[in-house]
Amino acid sequence: MNHVFRLQVGPVAFRIGSQWRRPVEQLRRLYAGYPEPDGLCDFTVRLEAERVWRRWLRPSVAIRGDYVLPDAAPLPLAQGLLAAEMGMNLQMALGQKSFLLLHAASVERDGRALLMTGHSGAGKSTLGALLGERGWRFMGDEFALLGLDDGLLHPFPRAVSLKNESLGLFDGVDRGRLGPVLAGTPKGLIRHLRPNAEAVARMGEPARPALILFPRFGRDLEPAVREVGAAEAFMRLTQASTNYVALGERGFDALTRFVGALPSRAIDYADTAQAEALVDSLWPGA
Amino acid sequence: MAASLYAADPPETLRIVELEGLTLLYHRRSGLTHFLAPPAPQILEALAAGPAGAAGIAASIGERFEIESEDPAAAIAARLAELEAAGLVWRT
Amino acid sequence: MARRVSDARWLVRLLADPGAAREVGDWTSPIALARAESLAGSLAWRIEGQALGPRVEAVLEAARRDGEAARVQALWEAEMARRALAPLGVPIILLKGTAYAAAGLEAGRGRSIGDLDILVPRAALPDVERALLAAGWEWVKEDNYDDLYYRRWMHELPPLIHRERDRMIDVHHAILPLTARPKPDMAAMIADRVPLEDGLFVLSPPDMIVHAAAHLFADGDLAGGLRNLWDIDRLLREFSERDAAFWPALRDRAARHGLVPAVGRAVRLAHHLYGTPVNWCQTPISRPLDSKEPVGSKIGVRHRLTILDFFFRRRLLARDGWGRARRPLTRLAFYVRSHGLRMPPLMLARHLWVKARRR
Amino acid sequence: MRATMSERSETSGDEGAGRPSRRVVLALGAAAASTVVTIRPALAQTAGSVLNCEIPVPAPQAGAGQFIAADGSLVPAGTAGAYPPLARPLKGEEVKAMLNGGRPPAGVDSEAAQAYANYIRRLQAGMSGFTCYASLQMPR
Numbered sequence: 116m117n118h119v120f121r122l123q124v125g126p127v128a129f130r131i132g133s134q135w136r137r138p139v140e141q142l143r144r145l146y147a148g149y150p151e152p153d154g155l156c157d158f159t160v161r162l163e164a165e166r167v168w169r170r171w172l173r174p175s176v177a178i179r180g181d182y183v184l185p186d187a188a189p190l191p192l193a194q195g196l197l198a199a200e201m202g203m204n205l206q207m208a209l210g211q212k213s214f215l216l217l218h219a220a221s222v223e224r225d226g227r228a229l230l231m232t233g234h235s236g237a238g239k240s241t242l243g244a245l246l247g248e249r250g251w252r253f254m255g256d257e258f259a260l261l262g263l264d265d266g267l268l269h270p271f272p273r274a275v276s277l278k279n280e281s282l283g284l285f286d287g288v289d290r291g292r293l294g295p296v297l298a299g300t301p302k303g304l305i306r307h308l309r310p311n312a313e314a315v316a317r318m319g320e321p322a323r324p325a326l327i328l329f330p331r332f333g334r335d336l337e338p339a340v341r342e343v344g345a346a347e348a349f350m351r352l353t354q355a356s357t358n359y360v361a362l363g364e365r366g367f368d369a370l371t372r373f374v375g376a377l378p379s380r381a382i383d384y385a386d387t388a389q390a391e392a393l394v395d396s397l398w399p400g401a
Numbered sequence: 402m403a404a405s406l407y408a409a410d411p412p413e414t415l416r417i418v419e420l421e422g423l424t425l426l427y428h429r430r431s432g433l434t435h436f437l438a439p440p441a442p443q444i445l446e447a448l449a450a451g452p453a454g455a456a457g458i459a460a461s462i463g464e465r466f467e468i469e470s471e472d473p474a475a476a477i478a479a480r481l482a483e484l485e486a487a488g489l490v491w492r493t
Numbered sequence: 494m495a496r497r498v499s500d501a502r503w504l505v506r507l508l509a510d511p512g513a514a515r516e517v518g519d520w521t522s523p524i525a526l527a528r529a530e531s532l533a534g535s536l537a538w539r540i541e542g543q544a545l546g547p548r549v550e551a552v553l554e555a556a557r558r559d560g561e562a563a564r565v566q567a568l569w570e571a572e573m574a575r576r577a578l579a580p581l582g583v584p585i586i587l588l589k590g591t592a593y594a595a596a597g598l599e600a601g602r603g604r605s606i607g608d609l610d611i612l613v614p615r616a617a618l619p620d621v622e623r624a625l626l627a628a629g630w631e632w633v634k635e636d637n638y639d640d641l642y643y644r645r646w647m648h649e650l651p652p653l654i655h656r657e658r659d660r661m662i663d664v665h666h667a668i669l670p671l672t673a674r675p676k677p678d679m680a681a682m683i684a685d686r687v688p689l690e691d692g693l694f695v696l697s698p699p700d701m702i703v704h705a706a707a708h709l710f711a712d713g714d715l716a717g718g719l720r721n722l723w724d725i726d727r728l729l730r731e732f733s734e735r736d737a738a739f740w741p742a743l744r745d746r747a748a749r750h751g752l753v754p755a756v757g758r759a760v761r762l763a764h765h766l767y768g769t770p771v772n773w774c775q776t777p778i779s780r781p782l783d784s785k786e787p788v789g790s791k792i793g794v795r796h797r798l799t800i801l802d803f804f805f806r807r808r809l810l811a812r813d814g815w816g817r818a819r820r821p822l823t824r825l826a827f828y829v830r831s832h833g834l835r836m837p838p839l840m841l842a843r844h845l846w847v848k849a850r851r852r
Numbered sequence: 853m854r855a856t857m858s859e860r861s862e863t864s865g866d867e868g869a870g871r872p873s874r875r876v877v878l879a880l881g882a883a884a885a886s887t888v889v890t891i892r893p894a895l896a897q898t899a900g901s902v903l904n905c906e907i908p909v910p911a912p913q914a915g916a917g918q919f920i921a922a923d924g925s926l927v928p929a930g931t932a933g934a935y936p937p938l939a940r941p942l943k944g945e946e947v948k949a950m951l952n953g954g955r956p957p958a959g960v961d962s963e964a965a966q967a968y969a970n971y972i973r974r975l976q977a978g979m980s981g982f983t984c985y986a987s988l989q990m991p992r
Contacts, residue, residue, distance in 0.1 A: 116815055128548075130521050130525075132815055153548075154519065154520070154546065154548055154549075155519065155520040155521055155524070155546075155548045155549050155552060156521040157552060159521065159524075159525040159815060159816060161815055161816070161817065163817075179816075179817075180816070181524075181525055181528040181529070181816060182528070210528075212555040212558060212559055213551055213554075213555050301973060344420070344421045345420045345421060346420040346421045346423045346425070346436070349420060349425065350436070350891075353434070353891045357893075359434075359891065359893075360432070360433070360434075360891065360892070360893040361559070361562055361893070362558075362562075363432045363558075363561075363562050363565065364416065364427055364429065364432075365558075367416060367425075367427040367434055371418045371420075371425065374420070375418075375420070429565075430565075430569060430572075431565070431566075431569040432562060432565040432566055432569065433569075433890055433891065434890070434891040435888055435889065435890050435891070436888070436889040436890075436891070437887060437888055438886075438887040438888075439878055439879070439887070440878055440879075440880050440887070441887040441888055443878065462878065466876055466877065466878035467876065467877045467878065468878055468880060469877055469878065469879045469880065470879070470880040473880060476880035477880065480880070480887055483886065483887060483888045484888055486629070486657070486888075487888045487890055488569070488572075488573055488576075489888070491576050492576075657890070657892075659892070659893070
């Protein structure tokens with residue numbers, strides 16, 4: 116491929132090839148300070164023109180790579196960075212078999228990890244990123260990796276994708292950590308945020324999980340906490356996992372142990388201050 | 402039809418974890434996880450002794466539990482159909 | 494290993510000669526290639542136990558586990574089809590990957606397995622269709638032309654998918670489309686089936702090769718061809734080791750089904766790419782069909798590639814170290830060929846016309 | 853699943869899978885209640901299933917009977933300029949064509965199709981049809 120970027124995020128290494136220079140330059144800036152993979156890359160992502168002439172004429176980026184699913188509309192070249200991010204997500208969702216992959220945000224404090232999962236729009240990603248700016252170590256906002264043998268949560272601190280309204284919550288961060296503004300994407304306005312230096316420096320350190328939260332965001336919601344039973348938590352986590360079924364018995368073992376050992380709570384909140392207060396009150400030993 | 406005998410995979414090929422009164426079952430042969438509510442786990446237990454029909458299963462469960470049903474054999478037959486669709490039992 | 498991996502030769506070399514793994518510096522390209530050709534699991538088994546470093550080992554281990562999960566899932570799907578069809582009393586013959594896994598053949602090791610392919614006698618087709626629909630399978634597409642086209646000309650029912658388990662089944666009554674020039678003897682193939690323990694069947698060893706070769710060279714555009722040829726290599730090795738009379742049996746079967754050219758090409762290319770040991774005196778390689786020459790005669794026994802074989806080889810290897818399809822013209826040529834193989838020209842024109850108008 | 857989660861076990865909790873030490877009451881359940889729920893993959897795995905999956909417009913839990921505005925948001929029934937809910941769920945294949953600006957599903961005019969497409973783009977995890985939509989979005 117003409118332009119290549121290799122990226123290590125937690126235990127996973129990616130090789131991203133692009134026919135165009137721009138997406139790779141943007142990746143390089145966004146992921147400045149990340150380590151270069153040492154040897155094998157687990158997954159290959161390719162950004163290439165869907166048809167030969169679409170490389171120049173109204174260029175549009177098809178997302179390809181080791182693992183693929185039925186055809187979707189390609190993205191305009193202006194959203195090439197988003198295409199790269201989606202390409203990495205896709206490889207993880209379909210190809211990651213060394214961890215139980217949970218669609219969840221995770222943060223760590225005092226050596227213990229908090230896992231937050233829920234529908235997109237439930238605020239787990241924003242909440243994870245915010246906590247990561249306020250004394251917690253950010254471990255990831257998109258995927259959490261549960262070790263199949265060690266039962267630990269392994270960090271996967273990719274860039275956070277901030278959407279629409281949530282952008283305003285991060286006004287205070289160093290501008291150098293922000294990616295370009297991507298307007299008109301299928302998910303609206305998107306801007307990526309590089310995790311802070313601590314999150315990057317400690318991306319190799321897993322943490323013992325201590326609490327599972329199922330947050331729900333709604334402007335009209337009263338703050339509330341509900342206990343979630345292990346059976347319900349198990350069910351919800353299988354639906355939040357892209358590879359639970361594929362992992363077979365190892366997935367069953369890891370997840371039953373996980374939900375059996377940890378408290379789970381559903382929380383409702385109307386703004387992030389409420390959410391932070393709820394998290395603090397629920398954090399074991401707080 | 403009423404005389405159909407059902408069989409199930411031997412217990413050692415099933416992984417069972419109890420969570421809050423529900424039975425979580427991993428079925429090695431299919432690689433699938435099922436949530437079972439009573440009386441499905443009891444039916445599988447009854448079949449561990451060998452193939453049986455709905456009436457026989459009802460009788461064997463009746464030895465261990467107080468059954469709350471007007472027509473236990475019919476109720477068991479309905480549950481067997483579900484277990485059959487999930488591949489956990491089959492007709493011999 | 495070479496900096497640039499411009500075609501799939503490295504993957505082939507690693508499969509043929511696992512010792513070459515020690516020469517590989519960066520595994521990223523071979524892994525991407527193997528995944529693109531659905532050979533990651535096979536490769537991972539092939540080069541197992543070579544101390545290639547923890548990172549490489551982790552990727553290979555995941556690929557092996559994936560292959561195991563594919564095996565469990567495929568066998569389960571076969572079992573569910575068996576349960577659905579058992580009351581019919583019709584022989585159900587497993588084909589392709591599921592057959593290799595069910596029969597415990599080396600070719601099934603680590604192999605990715607997609608749809609469930611089964612072969613049943615043509616007369617049983619309506620009953621089989623009804624039983625599957627009653628047991629939760631549904632048509633994938635509802636489209637009159639495709640349906641009619643399938644029923645009239647194809648060797649299989651239109652694909653069905655199970656509504657709960659999300660898996661597809663292809664029900665074949667022949668191994669090639671009815672419009673294709675070779676006319677395999679399906680009655681003989683079904684009659685020679687080999688029973689498995691659970692009541693299902695697989696094809697006899699020579700027929701298994703004939704089917705794999707027909708599928709690869711007499712049907713389709715060679716997509717996934719390296720994997721299919723790897724199957725053939727594994728099967729040929731295992732069958733010929735097991736049975737001294739295998740090669741002549743293969744020769745007879747290929748002739749009987751009118752598939753000597755496809756089988757010959759499969760044997761030559763498997764030997765050439767994967768180093769399959771071949772008893773050249775007793776194989777179907779280019780020997781004139783009506784040859785009265787005694788076995789072992791030098792006449793007509795050729796193991797060198799023909800000119801056409803080189804084009805096939807070129808197509809099979811058309812993938813680079815990024816997993817990208819290469820050689821668009823070669824691919825196009827094989828795509829066009831695949832249609833030509835399936836239908837006479839007039840029918841092909843009609844088919845393409847209907848397809849084009851629907852766009 | 854929902855049926856099972858709400859319909860809690862009637863065995864007394866301390867028995868578990870083991871041998872009961874005393875007689876416990878076992879309800880055999882209503883004929884229609886489900887006692888087996890199989891965990892399915894969260895992502896559709898095959899091309900066929902993606903084209904076959906369904907998206908209700910709108911999702912029942914999002915508000916059955918509500919209309920869909922041009923931007924895809926849900927508005928009260930009868931709102932001017934908004935479109936009524938679809939009587940049948942859309943197939944993955946129809947949605948794919950619609951999202952790519954192709955032909956609208958049978959019986960739907962192109963403006964309404966635009967509104968429905970916008971509604972689908974706003975789907976979130978947990979709503980009916982999201983998994984189908986997400987699978988369609990995944991590039992091959």
